[in-house]
Amino acid sequence: MCGVADLDVVYVVQGSVKYPKQRSWHPERIHICQDCHGRGETPVDQWYVNHVRWTRVVGRGQLMPPTPCEYCGLRFIRNADPLLKRMTCSASCLTSLSDSRNAARGNKGSDQPCQTCGTQITTGRADSRYCSPKCRQKAYRQRSSIGSRNGR
Ligand SMILES: [Zn+2]
């Protein structure tokens, strides 16, 4: 919210972002700098200036020391959370991390064509029938709209 791109330590906070042409605030985890964190949550009259506001540091427990993101290496500060297993700075890093871990574990997919789109399945479990969650969804929706018709 304040040019965090160049910071080497960020606070991960629960915030809201208002996108242009949208009326409502969109809840989002955002990164803020130490200065912004020190200033406390965004005062109401500032919300509409930056179209970004933050309310609290993410997590339930104590404030953690700066921890490098397991995926991108960015050092971030958040509250500890007993349920937390992987330390990543953002949801997208967590997704990328699990993707790369799946790949590293030798999950090369079934090497079969996806049952929805026909693409060779090269990621995920060896028994996967779809190339992506999207295709699985699509197949599921088709199946339920066809009803009880059994393929073969
Ligand atoms: Zn800042």
Ligand SMILES: [Zn+2]
């Ligand atoms: Zn990261």
Ligand SMILES: [Zn+2]
């Ligand atoms: Zn597919």
